[in-house]
Amino acid sequence: MVKLPIYMDNHATTPVDKRVVEAMLPYFYEKFGNAASRNHSFGWEAEEAVDKSRNQIAALINAKSKEIIFTSGATESDNLAIKGVVEFYKDKGNHVISCVTEHKAVLDSCRALERGGKATVTYLPVDKNGMVDPDDVRKAITDKTVLITIMYANNEIGTIHPVSEIGKIAKEKGIVFHCDAVQAVGKIPVDVERDNIDLLSMSAHKIYGPKGIGAIYVRSKGPRVRLAAQMDGGGHERGMRSGTLNVTGIVGLGKACEIAQTEMAEEGRRLIELRDKLQAGIFERLDEVYLNGHPTQRLPGNFNVSFAYVEGESLLMGISDIAVSSGSACTSATLEPSYVIRALGTDEELAHSSIRFGLGRFNTEEEVDFVTDRVSKEVKRLREMSPLYEMAKDGIDLKSVQWKAE
Amino acid sequence: MAYSTKVIDHYTNPRNVGSFAKDEQNVGTGVVGAPECGDVMKLQLKIDPESGLIEDAKFKTFGCGSAIASSSYVTELVKGKRLDEAMAIKNTSIVKELNLPPVKIHCSVLAEDAIKAAISDWKKHQSKEADASSDGSKKAEQA
Numbered sequence: 001m002v003k004l005p006i007y008m009d010n011h012a013t014t015p016v017d018k019r020v021v022e023a024m025l026p027y028f029y030e031k032f033g034n035a036a037s038r039n040h041s042f043g044w045e046a047e048e049a050v051d052k053s054r055n056q057i058a059a060l061i062n063a064k065s066k067e068i069i070f071t072s073g074a075t076e077s078d079n080l081a082i083k084g085v086v087e088f089y090k091d092k093g094n095h096v097i098s099c100v101t102e103h104k105a106v107l108d109s110c111r112a113l114e115r116g117g118k119a120t121v122t123y124l125p126v127d128k129n130g131m132v133d134p135d136d137v138r139k140a141i142t143d144k145t146v147l148i149t150i151m152y153a154n155n156e157i158g159t160i161h162p163v164s165e166i167g168k169i170a171k172e173k174g175i176v177f178h179c180d181a182v183q184a185v186g187k188i189p190v191d192v193e194r195d196n197i198d199l200l201s202m203s204a205h206k207i208y209g210p211k212g213i214g215a216i217y218v219r220s221k222g223p224r225v226r227l228a229a230q231m232d233g234g235g236h237e238r239g240m241r242s243g244t245l246n247v248t249g250i251v252g253l254g255k256a257c258e259i260a261q262t263e264m265a266e267e268g269r270r271l272i273e274l275r276d277k278l279q280a281g282i283f284e285r286l287d288e289v290y291l292n293g294h295p296t297q298r299l300p301g302n303f304n305v306s307f308a309y310v311e312g313e314s315l316l317m318g319i320s321d322i323a324v325s326s327g328s329a330c331t332s333a334t335l336e337p338s339y340v341i342r343a344l345g346t347d348e349e350l351a352h353s354s355i356r357f358g359l360g361r362f363n364t365e366e367e368v369d370f371v372t373d374r375v376s377k378e379v380k381r382l383r384e385m386s387p388l389y390e391m392a393k394d395g396i397d398l399k400s401v402q403w404k405a406e
Numbered sequence: 407m408a409y410s411t412k413v414i415d416h417y418t419n420p421r422n423v424g425s426f427a428k429d430e431q432n433v434g435t436g437v438v439g440a441p442e443c444g445d446v447m448k449l450q451l452k453i454d455p456e457s458g459l460i461e462d463a464k465f466k467t468f469g470c471g472s473a474i475a476s477s478s479y480v481t482e483l484v485k486g487k488r489l490d491e492a493m494a495i496k497n498t499s500i501v502k503e504l505n506l507p508p509v510k511i512h513c514s515v516l517a518e519d520a521i522k523a524a525i526s527d528w529k530k531h532q533s534k535e536a537d538a539s540s541d542g543s544k545k546a547e548q549a
Contacts, residue, residue: 310468314470314473314474317414318417328444329444330444330470347442352444385423386466387447387466387467388441389468390466398441403439403442404437
C-alpha cells in the first residue's frame with residue numbers, strides 16, 4: 001500500500017536529500033563561522049566549505065569555481081542577471097530579447113526595465129510544443145540588443161529549448177546570453193561552454209537542496225561578462241552580491257550538485273521510465289487528453305496534460321491525497337489560467353484543464369500506478385458531471401455555442 | 407486554500423447530478439458561464455405548469471469545487487419552491503451556506519444566474535407551446 005499523501009510536484013520544490021542535510025549540519029553547530037572572517041579558524045573553515053561548494057557547482061555545469069556567485073535563489077539570480085546587464089551595458093544598447101513562456105522572475109524583471117524606460121524587450125513566441133525558434137532569436141537582434149534571456153527548460157511543460165543554438169547565435173553577435181536553468185541543472189546535462197551561456201541562474205531547492213539559496217554563473221573569460229550589482233553592501237562575491245554568505249545553504253547547494261552530477265544519468269533514465277508509464281497509463285484509460293509540451297525534448301520528470309471538459313482545480317480537489325499542480329485560473333494567485341499553456345496556442349479551456357505532474361528522486365513505480373488509477377477515476381467522475389463532456393458526446397461543437405459568460 | 411466542509415461534502419457527494427431525458431416535458435434549461443472562463447453550469451428545472459412549483463432539479467457543472475458545490479446546493483434549494491421564490495434566491499445565501507471565500511463569490515453568482523436562465527427558458531417553452539397549440543387549433547379549423 002502506498003503512503004499518502006503522494007508528492008508529485010517536484011518542479012515546484014523538492015524535499016531535501018538526507019545526504020544534503022548531513023553535509024549541512026556541522027555548519028549550523030561547531031563550524032558556524034562567517035566566511036568573510038579572515039583572522040580565525042572559524043572563518044577559514046566556513047570559507048573552505050564555501051570554496052568546496054563552488055567547485056561542486058562549477059563541476060556540474062563545466063564552469064570555473066570563481067564564476068559562481070551565491071544568491072538567495074533563482075529569482076534573485078534572474079533579477080541580477082537581467083537588471084545588472086542592462087544597467088552595466090547601457091551605453092552599448094537597451095534592447096533585450098526574451099520569450100513569452102519565461103518564468104515570472106524573468107518576465108517581471110524585463111517589465112520593470114520597460115516601465116522604468118531602461119530597456120525595450122522583445123518577447124519571442126513559442127511553437128505548439130512550447131519551443132522557441134533560434135531563427136526568431138536571430139531575427140529579433142538589433143544593433144541595440146545587449147541581452148538574450150531564454151530559459152533552459154520550462155517549469156510548467158518541461159520543454160527544453162535549443163539552448164546551444166541560441167548560445168551560438170549570441171556569441172556570434174557578441175550579445176550576453178542569460179539562461180534561467182533552474183529546472184535543467186542537475187536534471188539534464190548543462191554545459192556553459194558547449195552551450196555558450198554567459199549567465200546562468202540556478203536554485204538549490206529544485207535539486208533536493210535547501211530553500212533560500214541559489215547561484216548565478218557569470219562568465220569570466222571569452223568574453224568576461226560584467227554586471228551592475230543590485231545589492232549594496234560589503235562587496236562580497238567579487239562585488240556582485242553583497243551580504244554575509246549563507247554558509248549552510250551553500251554547503252547544501254554544493255552537496256546537491258555533487259549528488260546530481262553522480263546520479264543524473266541513472267536518475268534521468270529512471271524518471272523517464274516512470275513518467276512514460278504514467279503518461280501511457282493515463283492515455284490508455286482516458287479519451288480526450290492532450291499533452292502540453294514537447295513530446296520528446298522534455299525534462300525527464302515532467303508530464304503536463306489537459307483533461308478536456310474537466311476543470312483543473314476541481315480535479316486537484318478530487319485527488320487531494322496527491323500533490324500536483326494545475327494551470328487552472330482557480331489555482332493561481334492572479335486568477336488567470338496558465339500563460340505558458342495559452343502561449344502554445346491551445347484552446348483557453350484546455351489551460352483550465354491542465355495538470356502538471358512532476359516526478360522526482362523519491363517517487364516510486366507503486367506511486368505512479370496509484371496516481372494513474374486515482375486520476376483516471378476522478379476524471380471520469382468529473383466528466384459525468386460536466387455539461388461540456390455531455391455536449392461533446394452529443395456531437396455539439398463547443399466552439400459554435402454562444403456562451404452566456406458573466 | 408482550504409475548502410469548507412460543506413463545499414467538500416457537495417463536491418464529494420453532489421446532489422441531483424445529471425440531465426433530464428430530452429423528451430421530458432416541462433423542463434427549463436439554463437446554461438451559464440463559458441469554457442474559456444473555466445466555469446460552465448447547466449441547471450435544469452422541472453416545473454409543473456399548473457401549480458408553478460419546481461418539482462425536480464438536475465445539474466451538470468464544469469468548474470472548480472466551489473462551482474460544483476454551488477450548483478449542487480442550488481438544486482436542493484429550489485426543489486419545492488414556487489417560481490417567484492426561486493427567482494428571489496440571491497447568491498449571498500449560497501455564499502453563506504457554503505462559506506465561500508471572496509475569490510469564489512463568482513461561483514455563487516453563476517448559480518443564481520443559472521436559476522434565472524432555467525426559469526426564463528421554461529417560460530419561453532410554455533409560451534411556444536401555447537402558440538403551437540393555438541396554431542394547431544387554427545389549422546384544424548381550416549381543415
